[in-house]
Amino acid sequence: MSRHHKSAVASSARRISAMMLRHWYLLRSSWPRLLDLIYWPTVQMVTWGFLQYYIANNAGFFARAGGTFIGAVLLWDILFRGQLGFSISFLEEMYSRNLGNIMMSPLRPFEFIIALMVISPV
Amino acid sequence: MPQSPSIAVERLVKIYKTVAAVDGISFSLAPGTITALLGGNGAGKTTTIASIMGLITPTSGRVSVLGAQMPQQRYRVLQRMNFESPYVEVPMRLTVRQNLTVFGKLYDVEDLRQRIAELGHELDLVDLLDRPTSNLSAGQKTRVSLAKALINSPDVLLLDEPTASLDPDTADWVRGRLERYCRDRHATVLLASHNMSEVERLCERVIMLKRGRIEDDDTPAKLLRRYGRSTLEEVFLDVARSNGGEAREAAQ
Numbered sequence: 151m152s153r154h155h156k157s158a159v160a161s162s163a164r165r166i167s168a169m170m171l172r173h174w175y176l177l178r179s180s181w182p183r184l185l186d187l188i189y190w191p192t193v194q195m196v197t198w199g200f201l202q203y204y205i206a207n208n209a210g211f212f213a214r215a216g217g218t219f220i221g222a223v224l225l226w227d228i229l230f231r232g233q234l235g236f237s238i239s240f241l242e243e244m245y246s247r248n249l250g251n252i253m254m255s256p257l258r259p260f261e262f263i264i265a266l267m268v269i270s271p272v
Numbered sequence: 273m274p275q276s277p278s279i280a281v282e283r284l285v286k287i288y289k290t291v292a293a294v295d296g297i298s299f300s301l302a303p304g305t306i307t308a309l310l311g312g313n314g315a316g317k318t319t320t321i322a323s324i325m326g327l328i329t330p331t332s333g334r335v336s337v338l339g340a341q342m343p344q345q346r347y348r349v350l351q352r353m354n355f356e357s358p359y360v361e362v363p364m365r366l367t368v369r370q371n372l373t374v375f376g377k378l379y380d381v382e383d384l385r386q387r388i389a390e391l392g393h394e395l396d397l398v399d400l401l402d403r404p405t406s407n408l409s410a411g412q413k414t415r416v417s418l419a420k421a422l423i424n425s426p427d428v429l430l431l432d433e434p435t436a437s438l439d440p441d442t443a444d445w446v447r448g449r450l451e452r453y454c455r456d457r458h459a460t461v462l463l464a465s466h467n468m469s470e471v472e473r474l475c476e477r478v479i480m481l482k483r484g485r486i487e488d489d490d491t492p493a494k495l496l497r498r499y500g501r502s503t504l505e506e507v508f509l510d511v512a513r514s515n516g517g518e519a520r521e522a523a524q
């Protein structure tokens with residue numbers, strides 16, 4: 151890899167981390183966001199734990215099938231929340247009227263998308 | 273040897289469906305100059321600035337900034353450009369320092385802490401650095417936007433009404449800072465403003481747009497002489513309300 155290419159990759163990584171930092175600052179500044187961040191995974195884990203406990207004590211075919219189904223639903227929910235996080239992070243830029251600043255900065259569209267994808271599972 | 277222009281616009285045309293927002297304008301701006309782009313609503317100022325920023329693709333014509341063709345080569349030069357507009361805000365929930373840190377990193381600014389401290393002193397933001405941007409007054413927010421626009425010490429600075437919502441004293445102070453920045457950095461500034469006294473004070477050249485075309489292009493002093501007026505506001509009204517050519521002839 152040439153020096154120029156390495157420095158381009160490093161710059162790209164810095165811009166992605168800058169966008170992630172922007173969302174981290176946002177998260178830190180807002181307790182409703184932090185509460186939302188803690189609340190949903192907690193509810194899901196407790197629900198999942200109780201169901202697993204129930205299924206473990208009723209290890210019939212239907213219970214196992216139900217367990218698989220619930221696992222699939224949980225996985226779907228993780229993807230759904232990721233997608234929600236992605237959309238909300240993007241809408242946040244529009245809502246705060248910051249999109250113009252971002253579009254005028256050296257941040258490439260793919261770097262913006264990567265930053266949103268990385269931040270969305272949070 | 274003549275300097276190559278920082279911004280060169282050649283026969284720029286931008287048509288939105290059937291409306292020509294910009295209709296074949298050409299101009300070039302030398303490094304270290306402050307130029308105003310004037311015109312009424314719908315004259316084509318925003319489209320021209322958006323073309324210079326590489327945000328829209330012209331229908332025809334060419335725009336180059338610091339030697340890069342826009343929008344194809346915009347990422348070659350965006351690091352050396354910046355802009356400020358009251359219609360675009362920095363995130364309100366973040367503190368001033370956090371905002372400047374994020375934008376400093378986006379522009380890959382070296383020694384970012386020091387740069388933020390410098391801007392804090394230059395724009396009188398030291399006491400505001402750790403306050404959320406949403407808690408600031410309109411004038412303070414404008415100063416923060418200006419700090420964001422200067423974070424990368426740009427060679428080309430595009431300003432859209434930089435002193436909107438500022439009281440006369442602060443506005444004058446901001447103009448002084450802009451003048452000093454342009455002189456020290458030898459930066460090219462293109463300014464869109466409806467504040468004619470600001471244009472008269474800051475700009476050595478005025479480009480007047482009307483219905484997507486350049487109606488006139490000269491120094492403020494020469495425009496005043498040509499139209500036989502005492503203020504740029506009167507010249508602006510002449511151009512906006514009538515045919516510019518007729519107004520000039522009547523004055524002569």
